[in-house]
Amino acid sequence: MPGNKTDAIDVRNAVKRYGDFTALKRISLTIKDNEFFTLLGPSGCGKTTLLRMIAGFEDVTEGEILLYGDEIESLPPHQRPVNTVFQNYALFPHLTILDNVAFGLEMRGKSKAAARKRAGEMLELVQLSQFAARKPSQLSGGQQQRVALARALAPQPKVLLLDEPLSALDLKLRKAMQLELKHLQRETGITFIFVTHDQEEALTMSDRIAVMSAGEMQQLGTPTEIYEQPRNMFVADFIGETNLLEVSVDQVMNGRALCHLGGGHALTCNSVEGIGEGAKVHMSVRPERLFMSDVPVETESLKGRVAENIFVGTDISTLVDLAEGPQFIVRTSNSDRGNKRIFEPGSEIFVNMELGAGRLLMD
């Protein structure tokens, strides 16, 4: 099947095996032109393997990879018009910053002078012009990171691959770089494929996210979709914080499900495709979509006792031991204190779900 010329990357049934171990189990995904796409998952989930397969550092055991419609899986790395920002930056220690950035341009046949001129412009873009004559070892981690970025962007790749490039930076610098990366992506119009294990980073930067685990894709969607409509237990648990309840499904209708807890307490929540009546599954509800009251607001309100209040700056997390279920986290924003009440530890209270906050999950 010919590829679509307008899709940046098309991965078709890609499998990667190392001996008996299968690192990637038949992954298919399409990355659109000019998209900030993130591969998100815990370490060992196969996200870096997939990125390295696109770059050409790993063979594809089975399947195809297309770049703007052309098959590239059999090309060696130096013939693929993609560039990589490496996790450890991999700057050439014996070359100056300017020559590091000029390297790819020279390799593509530019004269030394032309390559250096363009490299100078790239350094300006990442605000490192004054360091052009230095060696990589004379720069800080954050500066090296920006050099690696400039070096990878200089040859104007069709797709830029970023392998956890921010993981070595401290929190503040990382936040700043997240924004800078997003701006660079918009400015250059180059498709970015970003690999990270940091869900917050993924949610902040991406147009779309592929959540991966154990060599399989768990869910593909926009940050909002991934956060608000997780497809299964893994995604709900990995992205953000969530409360889980074991429920039995009594009835499914129009995307809503009527369930009950072990003790018989009835609940309604959103269902997902593939869950039928009689199923024993988990229901997830985000802590910020819960609120507390001293009297039951409705029949579905869950009885509990406040265990602890934890102040975390912008909001307060309250741990509630449910009478019929595990411990729940209820998050109350400090700006919302007018509408929502906080109770002292030991108080007998009721936990209430906002409308449509609860959601059934596939295992």
Next chain:
Amino acid sequence: MAAGAASGGSARADTYKDARGWLLLPSWAVLGIFVLGPVCMMLIYSFLTKEFRGGVIWEFSLAAYDQFFFDRGLFGDEPPSIEWTYITIFWRSIWQAGAATLLSLLIGFPTAYFIATRPENVRPVWVFLITIPYWVNLLIRTVSMKFLLRDQGPLNDFLIGTGLIDSPIHIVNTNFAVQLGLFYSYLPFMVLPVYAAVERYNFSLSEAAADLYASKWTTLRRIVLPAVKPGVVAGCILVFVPSMGSFLAPDLLGGAKNFMIGSLIEEQFKGNAGNWPFGAAASMILLTMVLIILMFSARQQAKADKTEG
């Protein structure tokens, strides 16, 4: 570390500094006895007068150096002209040692690279295998090499057997045989330092180069070689210097026509026919030449590093 502690300036740091001076004594002693001592002895002997049955007379003389550089005829009464015999031997030694070094680099570098890219647990096995032949005495190895290379030896038999050649190739008693012998004598001195350097090399730099459109060959030339250069330079020095002064391989494989400086020096101290001051003078000239070559290469390298920056 010691210097850092001493700069603290406290009383404890001062005693530490004193102790450090005493602890260095053994190294100074070794350097004095085994390096400085022999060199001084050679230097003094080269300016003494020769005794006819070997040994020296303690009388200052420039005769040894004069004999090395100038020809004054059979009876020493003609006006001096340049003596080319020893200069030629010298020049041949440099050339042969250089060729042997190049040969060990061409074979040793890929070998070291191969070992360094094996899985970590099998690398020591490969290093061990490389060193095994060197458990055998150098003399025996060199004689074996002569046996392998001679006209009726296994190599020529094999080549004739396969029909590649009709008559044996004369290898023994040529310059090439000496180069092969030197190469084989000192190969591990090339492989080991290069291996150590390649093992430390960060291979993600090669990936980065490939990612930036550099072919394998370009990556080797522009990224790998500069990174492992210290190991390569060390290997070249460790092969070149002993090759220059070697006498076993030239004697056994080169024959009389391919005499090297090591054999010349050896002869001056052997039996009763020798000339100790002349041997000492030749040694001093060899030492000076090697130092000049090393300093020159060090300066070239510093210059190259500068222009690269």
